[in-house]
Amino acid sequence: MxxxxxxxxxxxxxxxxxxxxxxxxxxxxxxxxxxxxxxxxxxxxxxxxxxxxxxxxxxxxxxxxxxxxxxxxxxxGRTNSMRVDLFTGPGHPRLAAVRDAVNRFPLSVDRAAPPAEHIRARLASAWAARHSAPNHREVVGRLLPDLITDAQLAVRQTESAADRRATQAALSQVYSLSQFFLAYQPDPALLWRVAERGMVAAQESEDPHTIGIAAWLTAQAHRDSGPAHFDAADEVTASTLHYLDPLLRDTTDDVRAITGALQFEAGYTAARRGDPGTAWRYWDPAEKTSRALPGTYFHPVTSFSKAVMGAHAVTIAVELHSGSESVRQAARAEAAVIPSRPRRARHRIEQARGYQLDGQPDVALATLDQAYEAAPETIRYNGYARRIVLEETEASSPDRRRRACELAARIGLLTT
The missing domain is CATH 1.10.260.40 (lambda repressor-like DNA-binding domains)
Structure with a gap:
């Protein structure tokens, strides 16, 4: 040649x-x-x-x-012009420390690990802080390195089978918290490593609630990897729901809630596929599951609750690219009742997507402003919000263009 x-x-x-x-x-x-x-x-x-x-x-x-x-x-192909990561947010300043903690296994034991109960209490405090903080990645990123190290150490130092199952459950849920920090950051390999370790530790724990959480996050990781991975997401949700179903007659609210969260995830994947019948068919049992929970119940990991089902309906309508249905669901779902700041911001972003689909860009921008007020770090790392804002920076309306540019500056889109 x-x-x-x-x-x-x-x-x-x-x-x-x-x-x-x-x-x-x-x-x-x-x-x-x-x-x-x-x-x-x-x-x-x-x-x-x-x-x-x-x-x-x-x-x-x-x-x-x-x-x-x-x-x-x-x-x-324009590497020297506009360059913006749409679905990957900026690397958080605490990413390196979290990565080091994940990658460092404490093989030598130079101190006693805290008991599993202590780790679980710290984990509960971390989840509460995440839901209440506008800068939730900063809060969680500050806590994670020590939590990861202590949970890994606790598993190594267990002596009885029962203690080992308890520490594996704690370690798995620490990895689950880590996935929320790592989502949309520029290290997808680390996210997958954490997801896989979380699932292995969950299976070792033999705890249905922990297994459900790990499966819920693994299904999301598959779905966010693109259409070629939708079948894998479906397999994870279907097999976990099959495992949990016999346990539901006599179980805790947490296990019921993670079951409802998985039911919705199956519908979410179907909506991403463009299958409205299957999407709403899974939303219905999830909504029924939410109604069986106490009125004030709110799952600390998935946010599953009565309050969040309206937000889930908006997400399904948006993923099905139905602008009118998205707006109808958005009008029904009140974000103010969602107690978690990052989840409330995520709901506002989904509403904004619906308004954009329905040809209401001014309302979409106003809704993204509300998302920013609820949790700036959520909108800063959300690819859909970034896409809407960037699109509106070239709007024909001078006022809308100005508002979009101001929001783009606040979330870091206009930095070079």
Whole structure:
């Protein structure tokens, strides 16, 4: 072969070629991508074949969202212009310390580990602090390194089988807290390592509640990895629900709540697939499960409760790309009743997505302002919120453009 002959990709890849490569890497058909961005399959084909010019910024961002592109440069190729991680937030200052604690196993025992009861009490305090703090990643990131080290040490120092199961349950739930800190940060391998360790420790604990939490987070990790992993997410939720079902007649509110959370997760994945029948069919038993819980009950990990079911309905409608249904559900779901600040902010973001889908960008921006007030760190790390804000920085309305730019500056989108 002539070394001087150019290969098929010797010239820089154009937008359509990049879009096709990313789509195929996700295992997504043109029909699915077209449905997600509101275009026809033939439009997608013509973009990929170079028959149509690169679309405008709004459509680029919609394509990036559908393909779960983590950096716009992957799609545009413009590494020296606008560069923004859409689905990965900025690395938190405490990420390195948390990573070190996860990776460091205490093989040499130079001190006595705290008992499992003590670790569980600290864990409960950490969850309470997370729900009440606007800067919840900072709060959790400060607590995690010592919690991880002590929980790992406690497992190593157990002597009886019962103590080992208890310490494994505590370690698994510490890893669960770690996943909330690591979500949308620029180290997906670390997130998966924590998810897998959390599931292994949960199985070792033989505790149904702990197993349910680990499965709930593992299913989310699979789903957020893209359409090629949806079947794995379904398998995790289905097998865990099958395991929990015989236990529900005589169990705790926590086990009932994690069952309801998993029921919703199955519906969430179906909505991400674009299957409305299955999505709402899973939402119904989750809502029934929530009604069986005490009125003030709020699950400390998943936020599952009566109060959150309205927010879940908004999420399903948004994932199904139904603007009118999203707005209808948003009007019914009152964020003020959700006691967790980060979960309340997440709900506001989902409402904003619904308003954007329904062609109400001014309301969407106002709702994102409310999300920022509830928990700035939630909106700062949320790819959907970042996409809406970035899109509106180029709005035709000067007032909306100004408001979007102000919010973009507050959440760190305009930094270079």
């Amino acid at each position: 002539d070394d001087a002959a150019p290969g098929p990709y010797a010239a820089p890849l154009v937008f359509g070629q990049r879009m096709q490569i990313l789509r195929q890497r996700r295992g997504m058909t043109r029909v699915v991508l077209a449905g997600l961005v509101g275009k026809s399959p033939s439009w997608v084909k013509r973009i990929e074949n170079g028959q149509l010019h690169t679309p405008n910024l709004e459509m680029i961002l919609r394509i990036a969202e559908a393909l779960r592109v983590r950096d716009l440069a992957e799609l545009t």
